Amino acid sequence: MEPKDYAIRRGLWAIPTLIGVTVALFVLTRLAGSPIALYVGRFTSDEQIAQLREVYHLNDPIWVQYLYWMQGVFQGDLGWSPTAGTSVTNALVQFGPPTVELALSGLVVALIVSFTLGTLAGKYQDTWIDHVSRGLAVGGLSTPQFWSALIMVWIFFVTLGWFPLGRATQTIYMSIPHPTGIYTLDAVLATDTRALVDALRHIAMPALVLGYTNAALIMRHLRGEMVEKKNEDYVTAARARGVSNDMVYKRHVRRNSLIPTLTIAGLSFAFLLRGAILVEVVFNYPGLGQWVANAATGNDFAALMGFIIVTAIATITVNLVVDILYAYLDPRIELGE
Amino acid sequence: MLSILSVVTGRTVDWKSLERRWEQAKGLLREMIANPLTATGFVIVASFVMMALLAPVLAPETGGEPFQMPRNWGDPLAAPLSGEGIFGTTSTGGNILYGIVWGSRLSISISLSVVTVSVLIGTTVGTVAGYAGGSVDEILMRVVDGMIAIPAIVLALALVVALGPSYFNIGVALAVMLWGTYARIIRGEVMHVKNEEYVDAARVTGVSKFGVVVKEVLPNAIQPIFIQATLEMGSVVIIASGLAFLGLAEPGLAEWGRLTAQGQPDLLRGLWWTSVIPGAAIFLWAFAWNMIGDGLRDVLDPERNEG
Numbered sequence: 001m002e003p004k005d006y007a008i009r010r011g012l013w014a015i016p017t018l019i020g021v022t023v024a025l026f027v028l029t030r031l032a033g034s035p036i037a038l039y040v041g042r043f044t045s046d047e048q049i050a051q052l053r054e055v056y057h058l059n060d061p062i063w064v065q066y067l068y069w070m071q072g073v074f075q076g077d078l079g080w081s082p083t084a085g086t087s088v089t090n091a092l093v094q095f096g097p098p099t100v101e102l103a104l105s106g107l108v109v110a111l112i113v114s115f116t117l118g119t120l121a122g123k124y125q126d127t128w129i130d131h132v133s134r135g136l137a138v139g140g141l142s143t144p145q146f147w148s149a150l151i152m153v154w155i156f157f158v159t160l161g162w163f164p165l166g167r168a169t170q171t172i173y174m175s176i177p178h179p180t181g182i183y184t185l186d187a188v189l190a191t192d193t194r195a196l197v198d199a200l201r202h203i204a205m206p207a208l209v210l211g212y213t214n215a216a217l218i219m220r221h222l223r224g225e226m227v228e229k230k231n232e233d234y235v236t237a238a239r240a241r242g243v244s245n246d247m248v249y250k251r252h253v254r255r256n257s258l259i260p261t262l263t264i265a266g267l268s269f270a271f272l273l274r275g276a277i278l279v280e281v282v283f284n285y286p287g288l289g290q291w292v293a294n295a296a297t298g299n300d301f302a303a304l305m306g307f308i309i310v311t312a313i314a315t316i317t318v319n320l321v322v323d324i325l326y327a328y329l330d331p332r333i334e335l336g337e
Numbered sequence: 338m339l340s341i342l343s344v345v346t347g348r349t350v351d352w353k354s355l356e357r358r359w360e361q362a363k364g365l366l367r368e369m370i371a372n373p374l375t376a377t378g379f380v381i382v383a384s385f386v387m388m389a390l391l392a393p394v395l396a397p398e399t400g401g402e403p404f405q406m407p408r409n410w411g412d413p414l415a416a417p418l419s420g421e422g423i424f425g426t427t428s429t430g431g432n433i434l435y436g437i438v439w440g441s442r443l444s445i446s447i448s449l450s451v452v453t454v455s456v457l458i459g460t461t462v463g464t465v466a467g468y469a470g471g472s473v474d475e476i477l478m479r480v481v482d483g484m485i486a487i488p489a490i491v492l493a494l495a496l497v498v499a500l501g502p503s504y505f506n507i508g509v510a511l512a513v514m515l516w517g518t519y520a521r522i523i524r525g526e527v528m529h530v531k532n533e534e535y536v537d538a539a540r541v542t543g544v545s546k547f548g549v550v551v552k553e554v555l556p557n558a559i560q561p562i563f564i565q566a567t568l569e570m571g572s573v574v575i576i577a578s579g580l581a582f583l584g585l586a587e588p589g590l591a592e593w594g595r596l597t598a599q600g601q602p603d604l605l606r607g608l609w610w611t612s613v614i615p616g617a618a619i620f621l622w623a624f625a626w627n628m629i630g631d632g633l634r635d636v637l638d639p640e641r642n643e644g
Contacts, residue, residue, distance in 0.1 A: 017483030021492075028499040138631065142624035144575045146582050147597060147616030154609050274488035278579050282601070292491075296498050297584045304495045312487045 018312055025308065026066050029301040073309070079302030083294040088306035091291060096310075097181030098167055099287035102210065102280070103272040105184075105203050109211025110268065114218035121219070122226025122257070123249055133219060140216025145275050149209045149282035156205060163205050165284045172198045206283045210275045214268040221264045225257035232256070259329050266322030273311055368636045375632025381625035389441040396422075396435040404439055406431035406591050414603060417610050425610045427596070428603055433611065437618050439591040444622055447508045448573040452566050454512040459519025460555075460562060466520065467527030467558075468550055478524065484517040490576055497585045504586040507577050515569065519562055526558035533557070564634045571626030578619050593619045 044052075053059050057068050072078065078088035086094070121133040156163045167173075168183055176190040184203065187195035229235065230253055238252050280289035288307060295303035370376045388395060392403075399407040409430030417425040422434035466477040484492070489511070496510035497503075530536065531554055539553045578594025580586070586595050593615045600611030 017479065020480070020483055021487060025495055025499070028496065138624065138627045142571060142575075142620055142627050144578060144582075144594070144597075144616060144619045144623070146579060146594075147613075147620060150597065150601065150604055150612050150616065154604050154607075154613065158605060158607050271488070274490045277490065277494070278582065281583065292494070293583050296494050297502070299498060301495075301498070304498060308487060308491055308495060311491050315487060 017316075018309065021308065021312060022070075022305065023066065025305060026069065027062065029305075030062055030065070078306040078309070081291075081295065081300055081303040081306070083298045083300045083303055084291055088302050091303065092288070092306060092310060095286065095288045095291045098183070098285065099273075099276055099280070099289060101182040101184060102203065102206055102276055102285065102287060103269070105207035106210030106214060106272050106275070107265075107269070109207050110214035110218060110272075111265070113211065113215035114222060117215070118219040118222030118261075119226065119249070119254055121223040122230070122253070125223075125227055125230075130223070133223070137216040137220045140212050143213070144278075145209055145213055146278040146282050148212070149206070149279050152205050152209060153282060163201055165202075167202050167285050167287075169198050169202075202285075206279045206285055209279050210272055213275060214271055217268050217271065218261060218264050222257055222261045225260055226253055229253045229256050259326065262326055262329070263322055266318055269315065269318045273314065365636055369629075369632040372632050372635065374628045375635075378625040378628030378632065381621055382629065385441045385445065385622060385625075388438050389445050392438050392442055396432065396438040404443065404591050405587075405589050406436055406596070414608055414611070416608075417614070424614045427599060427611045431591075433596070433614055436591040436596045436615060437593070440593045440596065440615070440618065443504060443590075443592050444574045444578075444619075447504070447511075447577050448570045448622075448626075451508055451511045451515065451573045451577075452569050455516035455569075456519055456562060456566050458512075459516035460523050460559070462516065463520035463523030464527050464550060464555060464558075467524035468531055468554065470528075474524070477520070481517045481520050484514065485521070489514040490579065493576065494580060494583070494585070497580060502585040502587075504577075504581065504590060504592060507580045507585060510580075511573060511577060515573070518565060522561050522565060523558055526561060527554055530554050530558045560637055564630055564637060567626060567633050568630035571623030571630075574619055575623050 057065055060068075069079075076089055078092075080086075081088045081091050084091035084094070117133040117136065121130040124130055152163075153165065157165055172195050173183065176186055176192050176195045178186045179189065180186055183199040184196065187199050226249075232252075234256075235248060235252050238248050243251070276287060277289035277293055279285070280287045281293045284290070288310075292303060292307045294300070295307070370379065406427065406429070409426065409432070411430065412426055413428050413430040415426040417423060417433075419425065422432035424433035424437065426432055427436075462477055462481070466474040493507070493510040493514045496513065497506050500506040500509060536549060536553045539549050544552070574593075578592065578597070581590070581592050581594035582598045584598065586592055588595075596615035597612050597619075600608075600613075600615065604612040
């Protein structure tokens, strides 16, 4: 199957999946109780409540309510989020860029750490480097991110005072324009060193915590691939041609190991989003994660639904891109088989 | 290991083969323990199990609900080793050792029950999909794809809110969300195994479809599930305590994630233990299971040594 056709097919399959998820959640949230409670205050009269029920179609059967909700979604109206104090769409626009920034920074950390350690561990299999990297990897997968985040806060914020919490120093943040909403990028675009340093100081700790877990995931995979690829015929052939050891690893072993590792790196994107919730809460980082955590304790279902839709679309898109990239890099792969 | 299912489902008890399987299991275990890291994992898990069993002795109940942290206004925020209990006390004077000990009961039960339920659901769905094939397979696997596409913690979060925040509901949400991986693994294995000659042989000799699946296909396909389940014993507690950390379990619950969250304001004032110590329990539990899972994979599947 051509990559383009495959992409279209996969993309189409995602639609029923998303509909299924939203239906399930919609029904569940309605089972949990009428959303009317969000609008009712102490002094709302019975007539006002009746009016609200009418306005929000709460007297209609549940499937009609769902269709109204769907209609809103297609018009970009995901409802009102009390925890954000604004519409869900606005909240997504406001909190999206910080989380994208955090996830990308985490990915950069993860890729640097995992490629370095994974390559070394694969090359020097069963030596101390391999053992240390294995320990680091298993440690990373076993560490609850909110715990490692708290330890970092304790050491680097409370005790040493090296890194701040939050996302920005307000005065510095306000001093530059924000065309992208991604602080680091905005600082670079404004060629403002002070803002860039401020951005990096704020993102360093959360990115490290997020990145480490993902590095653990990718590193062991890369190592495994390298160990396997080491004994392939083409490696022996390269050695026979007199290619130096370093070159054999760089050009032949690692390059071929990176292709399957890509899938894992793509999957780890979901991991980054998942981690963002807890990490943002601990570091008081105002992104999607913190908003959703507040929404969860505040019974803010519109926010939860909005977040789930965005997460699902993002994850499905990333996986799709990874699959296509995979087929492009390795022509032997038949998509859709 | 792989004998459990066939032992349970076998119609006649064949003592000879049972004995042989017991010997096999013992051999596997011996091989695993030879790896020092795996042995460490077993020791840690065993310690937590002992702790849970001996909870009333190690940390006597103070009256009232045993899974609620005790309060003691006379002794708040005592440093480790200085006040009551070796781990110090929380801001409400609760003995942190008490929380770790009773929390181990919660962690053990949530990981056992979530893993058991999701393995059962996942194995059933995956086997049906893999063995039936065709449109049944297509539909079931699309459902699984959809579930795996969205991070489990996100769906679980929404589900817990919908069901009402409580530790029990965290367990329910995770059991509902985590079976997808098992389904996908077992489907692949079943598709691989179902065309083996011995399966054909059983089919030809007139064994029913159900019989073929249970007696021939499953026992030969189940192995990777054990590895995944072992690894998941730890990650269930990581996710569950994460949700509890966010405030989706009962307030004051003697649960590791809940305790970590309650200690956060103290940690910001430099009083690290109220938060760091309960978190360490989560780490140790997950680390131990990862070590055991790693060891199990090395023994069962030596070729795929990815750690």
